[in-house]
Amino acid sequence: MHQSVAVLDFGSQYTQVIARRIRECNVYSKIYPYDIKASILKEDGVQGIICSGGPSSVLSKGAPMPDKKIYELGIPILGICYGLQLMGHLLGGKVEKSSHREYGLGQLTLKKKGKLFGGLPKSLRVWNSHGDRMSKLPKGFEPIGTTENSEFAAIQDADRQFYAIQFHPEVHHSEQGIVVIQNFLHKICGCKGDWSMADFIDESVARIRETVGDERVILGLSGGVDSSVTAALLHKAIGKQLTCIFVDNGLLRLNEREQVKNLYKDHFHLDVRVVNATKLFLDRLKGVTDPERKRKIIGKAFIEVFETEVIKLKARGNYTWLAQGTLYPDIIESVPIGGNPAALIKSHHNVGGLPKRMKLKILEPVNELFKDEVRKVGEALGLPKEVIWRQPFPGPGLGVRVVGPITRRVLDILRKADAILHEEMMAGGYYYKVWQSFCVFLPVKTVGVMGDERTYDNVIALRIVESVDAMTADWARLPHDFLGRISNRIINEVAGVNRVVLDISSKPPGTIEWE
Numbered sequence: 001m002h003q004s005v006a007v008l009d010f011g012s013q014y015t016q017v018i019a020r021r022i023r024e025c026n027v028y029s030k031i032y033p034y035d036i037k038a039s040i041l042k043e044d045g046v047q048g049i050i051c052s053g054g055p056s057s058v059l060s061k062g063a064p065m066p067d068k069k070i071y072e073l074g075i076p077i078l079g080i081c082y083g084l085q086l087m088g089h090l091l092g093g094k095v096e097k098s099s100h101r102e103y104g105l106g107q108l109t110l111k112k113k114g115k116l117f118g119g120l121p122k123s124l125r126v127w128n129s130h131g132d133r134m135s136k137l138p139k140g141f142e143p144i145g146t147t148e149n150s151e152f153a154a155i156q157d158a159d160r161q162f163y164a165i166q167f168h169p170e171v172h173h174s175e176q177g178i179v180v181i182q183n184f185l186h187k188i189c190g191c192k193g194d195w196s197m198a199d200f201i202d203e204s205v206a207r208i209r210e211t212v213g214d215e216r217v218i219l220g221l222s223g224g225v226d227s228s229v230t231a232a233l234l235h236k237a238i239g240k241q242l243t244c245i246f247v248d249n250g251l252l253r254l255n256e257r258e259q260v261k262n263l264y265k266d267h268f269h270l271d272v273r274v275v276n277a278t279k280l281f282l283d284r285l286k287g288v289t290d291p292e293r294k295r296k297i298i299g300k301a302f303i304e305v306f307e308t309e310v311i312k313l314k315a316r317g318n319y320t321w322l323a324q325g326t327l328y329p330d331i332i333e334s335v336p337i338g339g340n341p342a343a344l345i346k347s348h349h350n351v352g353g354l355p356k357r358m359k360l361k362i363l364e365p366v367n368e369l370f371k372d373e374v375r376k377v378g379e380a381l382g383l384p385k386e387v388i389w390r391q392p393f394p395g396p397g398l399g400v401r402v403v404g405p406i407t408r409r410v411l412d413i414l415r416k417a418d419a420i421l422h423e424e425m426m427a428g429g430y431y432y433k434v435w436q437s438f439c440v441f442l443p444v445k446t447v448g449v450m451g452d453e454r455t456y457d458n459v460i461a462l463r464i465v466e467s468v469d470a471m472t473a474d475w476a477r478l479p480h481d482f483l484g485r486i487s488n489r490i491i492n493e494v495a496g497v498n499r500v501v502l503d504i505s506s507k508p509p510g511t512i513e514w515e
Ligand code: XMP
Pocket: 349, 392, 393, 394, 395, 396, 436, 470, 507, 510, 511, 512, 513, 514
């Protein structure tokens, strides 16, 4: 049994980020509802408690309150933001509405380092976001840090091991915030820091087995990193009780269906049902040029095909679960200064609308993890680099990379050109360095000359971008000779293409995909 630290969730949009920081310090963390009974925390043997921030004011009616007995457990507590106000409010201090809201970066001056601030400079830039302020300390407490607006921006009662800070140490904007968390975990709670992602796998395997029992699970496999890691994890936990469905919508890249089949069926021995639905998708897309209509048609057809497979499976066995590779959106971490993180969360393209109608229970074994953590899990499970570090590929696939009507012929042209780009990006060592690199088919014919003959053929655009989160992106500055070779190869090797152009638009105002 690993040492663990509890995070009580008072509704902060950073709760998951706190849990993640704790994992980064190699300590196991578990998020509990804010009103969890102290006796349960004791039974679970937690080494310490972190009370998260939250949008409420401790002064308002109905504000979320913890079980007061957590302060009598004799274990260290760190209150962050709302967690600080709680200590003031519940332990005999005083909290008042502040005349100005502290929001954004502020300067924290350390008055006393003690265990919490050990190893830090005297002054730090920290990220604040709160309305209330503590005006009187509870008995036994002393101030250890101040800001312009608050003489009690950081406080401690070292005897009882209670610490509280107004700022958010978990966000990157708080200078050396991670040191504060490390100090709390290692120096105050005495956690050794011997937990790792391999332990995450063991723990989730046990949890999945317990949840699923002898029932069966269905997973939609896309070949992307999230669903692949979910598949490998579930397979480790429940083996043959897992069945994956892979839908070939006819909009995949060259040999993609075979690659997925080889890896998951033949190598990992997963039960994968590969459904070739190319005809259905392409029939419905015939003549459609509007990007939004394309997306809707593809999404709807996917649900139909998937549902048909689910009905077949349910008739065959005790399938009661639908697993999804939902992640905790990593965008929230990089909230711009002064911005609202919630506004930044990208809408996820998971199969919305599926679950209810199909009467399946939802299983999301990696939904507390961030993208980079999921990659670590994938590595520990033995997934190959090409899967773990695969560039993002949109759900509607090549459907949004063919401008204009989608036909088999055009898809074939695009697939061949895209395969050449992929091969060259790999060979040149650029594939894993950029965010995405792909070809777009343009329904434009231009004149060219090949040998002595005049040609009149289509155009392929190269879209190669750098980005950290897909919210903004810029075109990658790759060497001209390298780009020239790609262009030559596509024009020489792909019949139907006589011109290659390079997309040099940034996002915004452009988007990464063309449709
Ligand atoms: P845009 O084109 O909006 O794309 O700049 C941002 C990122 O999202 C991907 N993308 C999608 N992913 N389903 C997905 O799963 C979609 O419908 C979809 N549309 C865009 C895109 O490849 C880029 O990484």
